[in-house]
Amino acid sequence: MDTDKVSVLITVTGIDKPGVTSALFEVLSAHDVELLNVEQVVIRDRLTLGVLVSGASTVADGDPLHAEVTAVIQRLGLDVTIERSQDVPVIAEPSTHTIVVLGRPITPAAFGAVASEVAALGNIDFIRGVSDYPVTGLELRVSVPQEAGADLQANLARVAARQGIDIAVERYSLERRAKRLIVFDVDSTLVQGEVIEM
Template identity: 50%
Template sequence: MSTAETAETTPVLITTTGPDKPGVSSVLFAALTSQGVEVVDIEQVVIRGQLVLGVLVAVESDPEGLQEVVEQAMASVSMHVDVRIGSAIGTDPFAPDRRGSTHVLVLLGRPVTARAFTQVARRLAEVGANIDSIRSIADYPVTGLEVYVSVAADTPEADSELRSMLADVAARGGLDVSIERAGLARRAKRLVVFDVDSTLIQGEVIEMLAAHAGVEPQVREITEAAMRGELNFTQSLERRVELLAGLDESVLDEVADQIELTPGARTTIRTLKRLGFSCGVVSGGFTRIIDRLVNDLGLDFAVANDLEVADGTLTGKVQGQVVDRAGKAATLRRYADEYGIPIGQCVAVGDGANDIDMLTTAGMGIAFNAKPALREVADAALSYPYLDAVLFMLGVTRAEIEAADEADGLPLVRP
């Protein structure tokens, strides 16, 4: 049994605040050492150069003497200190907190306003959720906060209520919000699959090909019909590809040269690879163009459609089985099995209705600037055009990303 667990000890909570500088902790702990106390708990945070250091100790005798020693020590380094003894701390301060947080929220905004955060905090309180801790995870290109919360009645019903409430707050407050269960599973993700068009890259490849063929308006009309539910993906793809018949195959390379990555795409893939993730793309687009991305970004795999070519021109047909909505989900499962990764440890990122099955199959589905139908079923929805926000949703901080880039000799890129 430790000293802190005996009835003879008195709890003392010491909170030190002031400018962060070398020597503060050593002075405080030298004072504590001189009094022979036992450290029960400790926590420290630095906010823009201001230090908050809290230490809970157990004292066998003369807690008032300890208070005097600590106050003198902290005055010597120009720090403010608050000392609370015994019942002034609260009930049962030595009781261990083994439950921990039940959920982790990530809030992204540009910026995160005080009004928006107030709405989040108020709604959390309404469902009986307590905010345990908050940390900043990003200041560029969006502001990101990671919020750990505890729900008193941790039931499936409470979980659903929490998700619904936060979705409403996000829509009203201009925030991107994700929510996951806290625990090891959150940090165990190992495979990320991206859609390509309007996700990993900007724009739609088939529309770029249609522009070369002079049929862009017709292609867009078919796309809109599919979005209205009048055509399924396979039907819409086949009709659009028919309009490309006779196009010289060299246009495929021209369009591949014109591809622009979504801002943050390189950073996202580079960081995920550093963390040991397997990364790939599953697309309703075309292999010949996507193969460039595989080589450029160092992706582990890519699955897409093959355009039929005869005598140097497009025939207007797709070879083999079309990668459709169901095919995307099946591909995710196939590569999860191939890499030996449980599906719950997989992440899928996409923007359209064609990605619904893939996102709902993955352990975490992220809708990126997505259509309403996809946002409704996703675990997280990103509305800002920066793909590296995916990293923040996974708990990676901007500081960690930039430190890793600096270690590899890469320049810091900020406007």
């Protein structure tokens, strides 16, 4: 690892509005930094944007970069924190499994039970909402040891039965990302009208 390099995590939070990401990257593009990761989520108009960059300590950890990022984000009315680390992160291995949790509702206790089972075997890498009405759907990407896949499925099957939710577990792959879930409401309890005619 290049000991002269540092990594910098920039975290932006506040009320979402157009132009936040582009304004931040316009500032970053003026500095000699490498983009390592970007994550963004908006929940009820609240934005959380995380950007991880690396570069020479004189650039990535320098006053000009910090001052310019802070100025542009504060001008937009949002908050920003900038944290440096001497360690430049290694690109992580991809997740091993995808878990989809469906419920009406998914209670905090139910999701906590899912999270506990995953934590006992590995780690949750990513969570996103995939539906909110008429059922709540959450997708998790997780990493567990190769030999723990069967245990993960068995443990989560017990959680599903105990908590009254549906859980699907599948090995994570690019092919998996192309799949979509379609639910037909054949008895018209949720959708008014004939599904066949739609």
